[in-house]
Amino acid sequence: MKLFVVTATRLRDGTILWLGKGRVWNERFALAYPMPEADLGAELAFGAAEVAAQRVIGVYKVEVDDQHGQITPATTRERIRAVGPSVRPDLSYAHSVGDR
């Protein structure tokens, strides 16, 4: 079964956010809450409300791979969003991936 998380960008500073348990936005990808696509409706609706409230922009779902409870984005693009530019490890937010 494919799993997804919800992501967005914080309006005021452009920081990438991941929707966690209890519908709390997190800067750490590791705190994103994965769920089946069929269950995403309420999360995406929450995201739309957050857009309307001018707190975030660009809400969408991201497919993730789940390896023994540790999730990583399924695409290169989203892995780079989760970890930072691959060419600047000094600017990495790799700590955002890992144990939850």
Add this chain to the structure above:
Amino acid sequence: MDTATSIIRASGSAQTGIYHYDALDREYLERRAEEFREQVQRRLAGGLTEDEFKPLRLMNGLYLQLHAYMLRVAIPYGVFSSTQMRKLAYVARKYDRDYGHFTTRQNIQFNWIKLEQAPDILADLAEVDIHAIQTSGNCIRNVTTDQFAGAAADEIIDPRVYAEILRQWSTDHPEFLFLPRKFKIALTGSAHDRAAIKLHDIGVLTTRNAEGEPGFCIYVGGGLGRTPVIGVKIREWLPVSDLLRYMEAILRVYNAAGRRDNIYKARIKILVRETGAVCFAEMVEQEFASLSGDRFNLSPDVVQAISARFGAPNFATLAPESPAFEKAIVENADFARWVSTNTHPHRMPGYISSVISLKPIGGIPGDATSAQMDIMADLADRYSFGELRVAHEQNLVLAHVRKDDMLALWQELQAPGIATPNIGLVTDIIACPGLDYCDLANARSIPIAQRISERFADLARQHDIGELHINISGCINACAHHHVAHIGILGVDKHGQEAYQITLGGAADEKAALGQLLGAAVPAEAVPDLIETVVGVYLAERSPGELFIDTFRRIGMAKFKEATRDGQR
């Protein structure tokens, strides 16, 4: 106001070579910065939706990219002062992550901008007469030109003056702020095209007519992206005084007839193709004839007034040759190697233009730290009348260096890592930010550039290979101009994986040509080997003294395809 700003304000026109703003110009920039501050405040307060705000932020150079907001700051025609460079370093330190990225459109981009701080940045930039106006949006963008403008020995006219005239004409032009699509103009002041003019919506090449009078040869409809096209000539020779009138005519025809129903068919290249170059030229000539010559006339007085605002460097009277320079070349092989690639002949005796490479081996093409920016500003003050240039190849230029000073300059470039002797060589790679930063990209560009750079790190080998341009774009938008590289590399998405298509035989100069596809796309790890094989074919086939592009033109694609077939399976 920081120290650097105080210096320029106090010293007035201490720095030559850049166009000096007057009170009216400064008031305009300050007003624009304040206007944007109000727009951002309204956005953050919920008074504007993202759909409403997006065109406003784009007109001020603010994009939303993969990791954050990105601010593209204009460096008009690539010419800026040491004071402005220090301000860019200040912005990198205070608002970004201590670096900036110089682009193929002679701009600089900051990758980690906070929306709430963007108005402060624009206000800070306005203090030193720089801005981000019209660096995005469907308007006339930063006019680009030859990085050796005003210095090159082969120059017919100084293109900075005409680029500045075009900047003033196009800024807030009431008819041309909402064109069908973005619009890029490039011009070069000599018959040798160093500004890739045939790849622009309008390309202006300086030339002389049969009577020896300087004028402009006009090309239109060039462009890259998903439909690469080499521009076509529509005017063999245009008097200098008619430049604005002719530009106005082209833009009016495009604005009226360009498509607005399909973003992929909205550029002028599509209009020229669908109309036919001859018919398009006739439409332009008709419009041109209908415009008032008086209103658009660039009289010698007007040109002189603009020219005077640049200020001329106070060149010393020097002998053409410098014994100290020649001696250093003979005695120091490393210096000689750097001089052989990183310089360009100057029009003034005893002077030379020096290119600072932003392509260290394994580095990120076009990136500079704030510390490097400050050092380059200091070097510009001491060696080049306080003036710098950005080349569209993503390097920087000190345009007016005394040959006597070249050894000292080269020595000072070593410590900050900006003395790589590779201009025009295989490691002088043009690369867009790619998927590491860009929201539009399909694949990464920078790591590919780094691996190729590392593969060809050996300087003796690079110099043996000679001039060879590699450009890498992370998507079909072609920000790195891969179509016109000797070896072009395009990142694509192949079933969810990054893959790279290779083209050969492109050129961006007066013999502009689009590269031809070598074969199927290959994975990232295969690219360096493939480039190695291509270079190997060239080395095996070249005649004495023959450059890569000339060998390609002589032998064609077949041998390259044959040699690389295995690597592409």
